[in-house]
Amino acid sequence: MRRVFNALLAVIALLLATHSALPVSAQGSAYNTNFITSITYQNVGTATANITFTFYPTSGGTPISFSRTLAANAGASLNVGSTSELSGFSGQGSAVISSDQPIVATVVQLPQNANVRNRPLSNGFGSNDGSNNVLIATVLKNTFNQTTKFSIQNADTTNVNVTLRFFAVGSATPTHTETFSLNVGTARFFDAGTISQLGTSFNGSATIQATGKVVATAIEATTDTSYKVSAFEGVAQGSNTVYMPSALCNFGSTQQRSAYAVQNTSTTNSATVTVTYKDTNNNTVATQTANIPANAKFSFQTCSASGIPSNFSGSATITSSGAPIVAIGKVFSGSPAYAALATAFVGASAGASKLAAPYVRWTQTRFDINPGNRQRAFIAIQNVGSGASGTITVKYYDLNGNLIGTHTISSINSGQKTNSTPIAATPAAGKTTADLAEFGYIGGFGGSATIECAGTGCQIVAVVRIASANSATNTADIVAEDYNAIPIN
Secondary structure, eight states: OOOOBOTTTOOOOOOEEESOOOOOSSTTSSTTOOEEEEEEEEEOSSSOEEEEEEEEETTOOOOEEEEEEEOTTOEEEEETTTOGGGTTOOEEEEEEEEESSOEEEEEEEEESSTTOOOOOEEEOOOTTOOEEEEEEEEEEESBTTEEEEEEEEEOSSSOEEEEEEEEETTOSSOSEEEEEEEOTTOEEEEEGGGOGGGOSOEEEEEEEEEEEEEEEEEEEEESSTTOOEEEEEOBSOOBSEEEEEEEEESBTTTTEEEEEEEEEOOSSOOEEEEEEEEETTSOEEEEEEEEEOTTOEEEEEGGGSTTOOTTEEEEEEEEEEESOEEEEEEEEESSGGGTTOEEEEEOBSOOBSEEEESOOOOOSSOOSSSTTOOOEEEEEEEEOSSSOOOOEEEEEEETTSOEEEEEEEOOOOTTOEEEEOGGGSEEOTTOOHHHHHTTTTTTSSOEEEEEEEOSTTOOEEEEEEEEEEOOSSOTTOEEEEEEEOEEOO
């Protein structure tokens, strides 16, 4: 999971796609959509943060830098398309953020296509998150009507040389290899749909090896008219245990299902992988097992697990015997009526006692598809420690850092899952339920949360699902995207 950005040394890497035109085989698809990036950032320090944004064009031109301030506990957004200092910035690029207080950030991609209502989300990277080895657990080209685009950014202080390899499912031999160099702060963008060496279709993963620290972010989009799009981050290293706070099988009226793309990080050894599913009462309801060759990927479908009940909502733990693994969680609908629903998030290899969620919203009255439509945030929290979590406290803050409400949740057992939303919180002193009913929208755009457990040595992880309406007549028809809450201790 992404760590908090250390004061003074904080950096994040962003996939910026402003006004970019990309080739596609199907007109009007999510794959063909332009995006404008908005950066949602949160000050998790104790004093006002002095923040510097530096943007790097892919052309190698002069970086653009400017500053902002942000009160303690506050969350704010910077829209790349409407920021005056970036009036001359267009196309694709990357950014670095530095601060004298610890900050966290989530990147929101705003689609410039009325048919694409989902807003892909991915987290920024802390100054310690860069690595010489980065893994992208799923890469697609014209597979499941989806194609992957991703960026690789230099997160080091000197120029780096990079080797990128693509591996097809079940193969330990790369299908295609590219080598290139990156200047400090800059990124290179890849579109699997335009890489001829991957053939007419491809289903696999990618590995990145560099002479210095790099980071990566990916977007996965459909090439048909289902308009699915989601984003996730590359992972620096594997582990033998991965936690998934969201596990679903035909859940709710939209029949939500989860799947996990699991990549073997070893270049030589196989991994025997087991997925264990638990319900919200902490009962084990099903397991799945597969052997994954070196460098290869395998996809686990929750609804394919023997014994999994329908309308299931719980959590999963993925363990590996042998080689370490990384995993990407995905949620989609099992019903053609809700074909646009698609999310993605990175499985967590460890937890923390306190997490931050920079991008949180809630609306009771304007969850619709009209211009200026508002969103709803659902937070899934999993106890990944060895003992009880103790009381879990979720605090919701507005754009100025004011506490709006607190959701106090009873202790959950190891492996167990619970949930939180702004509307479930108790209003803070001087606030009312009306402030929570339109959380993140009163007085301007901006709302964030912290999630903390009280048990001795407790460890939790969380996934935040941001939902948007997808129909003017059917309130159950939604699109959504996930991001991981960020450890801040």
